[in-house]
Amino acid sequence: MNGSFGASLWEPLERFMERSAGLLPVLLAVVIVLFVGLVVAWVVAGLIRSLLRSVHFDRLGRGPRVSEGLRRAGMGMPPSDLVSQMVRWVLVVGTLIGALSILNTEATDTVIAAMVHYLPRLAAGLLLVVLGYAVGTFAARSVLLWAVNAQVRGARWLAGGVHLIVGVFFAALALEHLGFGREIALVVLSILLGGGVLAAALAFGLAGRDLARQALERMTEGTREEDRDTISHL
Amino acid sequence: MTAEFLREEVLQSVQEIGEADILIGIPSFNNARTIGHVVRAVRAGLAKYFPEQRVVLVNSDGGSTDGTSDIVAQAEIAGTSRILVRGTPQPMRKLITAYQGMPGKGSAFRTIFEIARRLNVRACAVVDSDLRSIAPEWIQLLVAPVLNEEFDYVCPLYSRHKYDGTITNSIVYPMVRTVYGKRIRQPIGGDFGFSGRMASYYLAEDVWESDVARFGIDIWMTTTALMTGWPICQSYVGAKIHDAKDPSSDLTAMLMQVTGSLFGQLAAHAPSWYDVEGSEDVPTFGFEYEVGLEPIPVNIDRMVNAFTHGVLDLSGFYKSVLSPSTLGALVALAQKPPQPFHVPNDLWVRVVYDFAAAHLRQAAPPDHLLRSLTPLYLGRTASWVVESASYGASEVEQALDTLGQRFEALKPDLVALWKKGGRAS
Numbered sequence: 001m002n003g004s005f006g007a008s009l010w011e012p013l014e015r016f017m018e019r020s021a022g023l024l025p026v027l028l029a030v031v032i033v034l035f036v037g038l039v040v041a042w043v044v045a046g047l048i049r050s051l052l053r054s055v056h057f058d059r060l061g062r063g064p065r066v067s068e069g070l071r072r073a074g075m076g077m078p079p080s081d082l083v084s085q086m087v088r089w090v091l092v093v094g095t096l097i098g099a100l101s102i103l104n105t106e107a108t109d110t111v112i113a114a115m116v117h118y119l120p121r122l123a124a125g126l127l128l129v130v131l132g133y134a135v136g137t138f139a140a141r142s143v144l145l146w147a148v149n150a151q152v153r154g155a156r157w158l159a160g161g162v163h164l165i166v167g168v169f170f171a172a173l174a175l176e177h178l179g180f181g182r183e184i185a186l187v188v189l190s191i192l193l194g195g196g197v198l199a200a201a202l203a204f205g206l207a208g209r210d211l212a213r214q215a216l217e218r219m220t221e222g223t224r225e226e227d228r229d230t231i232s233h234l
Numbered sequence: 235m236t237a238e239f240l241r242e243e244v245l246q247s248v249q250e251i252g253e254a255d256i257l258i259g260i261p262s263f264n265n266a267r268t269i270g271h272v273v274r275a276v277r278a279g280l281a282k283y284f285p286e287q288r289v290v291l292v293n294s295d296g297g298s299t300d301g302t303s304d305i306v307a308q309a310e311i312a313g314t315s316r317i318l319v320r321g322t323p324q325p326m327r328k329l330i331t332a333y334q335g336m337p338g339k340g341s342a343f344r345t346i347f348e349i350a351r352r353l354n355v356r357a358c359a360v361v362d363s364d365l366r367s368i369a370p371e372w373i374q375l376l377v378a379p380v381l382n383e384e385f386d387y388v389c390p391l392y393s394r395h396k397y398d399g400t401i402t403n404s405i406v407y408p409m410v411r412t413v414y415g416k417r418i419r420q421p422i423g424g425d426f427g428f429s430g431r432m433a434s435y436y437l438a439e440d441v442w443e444s445d446v447a448r449f450g451i452d453i454w455m456t457t458t459a460l461m462t463g464w465p466i467c468q469s470y471v472g473a474k475i476h477d478a479k480d481p482s483s484d485l486t487a488m489l490m491q492v493t494g495s496l497f498g499q500l501a502a503h504a505p506s507w508y509d510v511e512g513s514e515d516v517p518t519f520g521f522e523y524e525v526g527l528e529p530i531p532v533n534i535d536r537m538v539n540a541f542t543h544g545v546l547d548l549s550g551f552y553k554s555v556l557s558p559s560t561l562g563a564l565v566a567l568a569q570k571p572p573q574p575f576h577v578p579n580d581l582w583v584r585v586v587y588d589f590a591a592a593h594l595r596q597a598a599p600p601d602h603l604l605r606s607l608t609p610l611y612l613g614r615t616a617s618w619v620v621e622s623a624s625y626g627a628s629e630v631e632q633a634l635d636t637l638g639q640r641f642e643a644l645k646p647d648l649v650a651l652w653k654k655g656g657r658a659s
Contacts (some may be wrong), residue, residue, distance in 0.1 A: 122610065138599070145605040146546045149486045151536075155547045232398045232476060232614075233488055234422065 028151055030099045037095025045088035053078035125174040132170020135164045239334040240348055247329055254353040255287035257376055259346030261362035262363035263296035266305050268477045269363045273309035275327055278317045279373025292349050293330045293548030294342035303330050338448030343467040352434040357381045359427040367475035375469035375520050377425030383460040386464040388427030389418050391518060392474035393525035394502050396630045397532055397623050400615045401492050405586055405636055410640040411498060413459040415510040418468060422452040432464060450495030457499040461506060470520030489611055490604040497593040508649045512642060522629050537616035540577050542568040543607020551606055557658055560584045577617040585610055587648045
């Protein structure tokens with residue numbers, strides 16, 4: 001009884017050991033590939049950054065306004081850092097794919113194929129997010145400057161609202177492109193826009209009628225004074 | 235040189251005229267209300283002061299739809315006896331044409347320059363078409379220094395209300411004085427005299443597809459003449475009164491155009507102006523006198539409010555434009571405006587220098603950058619209105635001279651910024 005129990009326990013353990021022994025070199029190879037790949041990614045990125053700095057890439061980048069364009073888009077790093085980081089992440093992703101391919105199983109092959117297939121959509125989605133941020137920043141600043149110069153109260157709130165709406169719009173586009181969560185983004189966008197319109201309608205039509213009237217009077221007061229200003233500035 | 239931008243009928247008229255001594259140019263766009271008076275003043279001035287010269291008037295129009303060109307064609311003075319001219323002055327030929335090219339005053343001037351070059355004129359003058367205060371003497375004062383005194387460029391000098399011309403007084407005049415070293419009081423006056431060779435020089439410059447063709451022509455003409463060493467003077471012509479302000483024009487747009495053009499010229503002429511130290515007067519013609527000008531109502535509280543709200547709302551944006559010390563001083567002013575309101579000279583100089591540097595390094599899209607100057611300018615204007623409330627004409631000039639001196643004293647900071655591409659470090 002005891003002997004048969006021991007044998008039935010030992011057999012699976014033995015099979016596990018055999019499989020593990022067979023898998024261990026593969027796992028070791030994966031770890032080595034990962035380690036080497038990551039080290040290479042960091043080293044290559046560092047070399048590229050040093051090389052770009054030695055040829056004054058950041059200064060060259062100022063000519064076609066790359067550096068300032070990045071700053072305007074809210075990315076404060078110099079162009080050389082940006083390029084080196086992009087290279088690093090490409091190498092990291094390549095290393096991950098290479099490491100997974102060592103496992104050589106149907107499942108990993110499927111995952112790799114799916115990842116490779118998904119990469120362009122992911123890149124496009126990221127591009128949409130970056131573009132949305134840049135467009136949102138530009139639009140919000142345009143609204144802020146208009147509102148400040150028109151002496152509209154709450155200029156920052158107005159600009160913040162524009163930034164949010166543009167951001168959500170582009171996030172919805174990105175999610176749509178990636179193929180998931182589109183309903184959530186659309187619902188958020190609808191709530192923001194619909195809620196804003198409803199709130200404004202309520203303010204004008206119901207309890208906030210007087211407040212809305214006063215706010216509008218304050219908003220337009222500056223414009224009327226501007227019309228009365230007779231200074232010839234030039 | 236080709237002149238594709240001159241119409242065929244204009245070329246034909248120019249050939250018929252052959253040569254002329256004096257050309258007066260009037261750019262226009264829907265100025266039917268005022269241009270008749272301007273043309274009559276020009277005609278009277280030419281008849282009275284230059285009766286022996288062969289004279290041509292060019293109206294370079296931007297496509298007016300209110301009959302401006304018809305009024306120019308019909309405008310005549312009733313008779314020379316009214317302006318005490320003996321004998322018969324030379325007839326004045328009129329060339330009325332719609333200019334071609336980018337819409338703007340610069341394109342209108344280009345047409346005038348080309349006609350001047352083809353007619354081989356000795357002296358030219360351009361006057362605005364919306365002037366209500368132009369008199370025949372203006373023509374003599376703008377043209378005679380060129381014809382008789384060998385000057386190539388004549389700037390106007392006006393009597394203006396102390397609250398008028400604040401963009402010129404607080405930005406353009408002190409900057410031109412500091413950067414180019416010449417005290418030209420009205421660098422963007424709009425009414426200038428210049429020689430025929432100066433017109434040809436302008437014409438040959440490659441700027442006619444840029445903002446110069448649209449709205450930056452005045453500052454470009456003045457700074458180009460300064461930078462290239464043409465003999466310059468100014469003539470006192472009296473009071474300057476424009477037609478009522480165009481309702482569509484607004485302060486922010488004006489400020490953007492003027493400062494954008496000025497900063498652009500600074501960049502174009504660097505590093506030639508780095509070593510210019512101090513400033514000197516330029517020869518001045520005309521008999522100066524004080525003019526009684528109607529009081530101007532000014533809403534100081536509105537301007538201070540625009541400043542305080544603007545600084546606080548835009549403080550995040552200003553971080554990429556202004557140095558930390560300048561921004562800190564502005565925020566402190568906005569949080570607790572002094573009574574009476576005052577923006578110190580040195581702070582204003584640093585604001586202007588920081589904006590010029592930010593424009594150079596393209597810290598933000600030019601449109602955004604220049605728009606954000608409006609609240610600060612209104613604050614400075616409010617400060618000026620408070621400060622100059624009790625000033626007479628001489629005290630106003632003294633105060634503006636003091637501001638100019640502060641611009642000059644802090645010029646090394648501007649040069650240092652410029653040498654680093656507009657960056658503080």
